[in-house]
Amino acid sequence: MWAVPDREGLLALARLIEAQKLVVHAARTFPLDQAGAAHAFLATKPIGKVALTV
Secondary structure, three states, rough: OOOOEEEEEEEHHHHHHHHOOOOEEEEEEEEEEHHHHHHHOOOOOOEEEEEEEE
16 A cells, blocks of 8 residues: 555544554564564564564
């Protein structure tokens, strides 16, 4: 899917998050220096997003 974010769309998403109608499930977060471990974790096909923190 391809989307181009715009101000109105991002504000609409923010409203949904604030109303707790949109919840993002993060399977796990990794520090940036553990990007290799994050990539290996993706191979386990987790349910949810995998994020790197800076």
